[in-house]
Amino acid sequence: MPFTASAKSDAHALFDDQRPSSLGLTEEGVVGFVSAMCFRPMDDGEMVMRLAGEDGEVIDLRTNPVCAGRLAIALLDLINQNGWFDVDLRVTDSGSEIARISHLARDL
Numbered sequence: 001m002p003f004t005a006s007a008k009s010d011a012h013a014l015f016d017d018q019r020p021s022s023l024g025l026t027e028e029g030v031v032g033f034v035s036a037m038c039f040r041p042m043d044d045g046e047m048v049m050r051l052a053g054e055d056g057e058v059i060d061l062r063t064n065p066v067c068a069g070r071l072a073i074a075l076l077d078l079i080n081q082n083g084w085f086d087v088d089l090r091v092t093d094s095g096s097e098i099a100r101i102s103h104l105a106r107d108l
Helices: 005-017 065-082
Strands: 033-039 047-053 058-063 089-093 096-101
Touching: 005 065, 047 065, 058 065, 065 089, 065 096
Parallel strands: none
Antiparallel strands: 033 047, 047 058, 089 096
């Protein structure tokens, strides 16, 4: 599965350069999904995610491991912040910490 250090660096830069904003986001324009699966990387190192929509439609998404990882980090951080699950996660790349999500103490 080729995904060189150079390709990883390029993917991080592309992720930052192409990051979408929330401007214009409306509830009516959002497609909901109720189940998802991630699959082993393809021969070129790209990741594939299959989403099952609320209406039964299947959506296949393909991305690089950097985008997939940063999406996973963002989702887990939001889940932790909203208190739906307790998340305690440290993500590193070549010894450098990329993200740290810590369990939030809550009054019960």
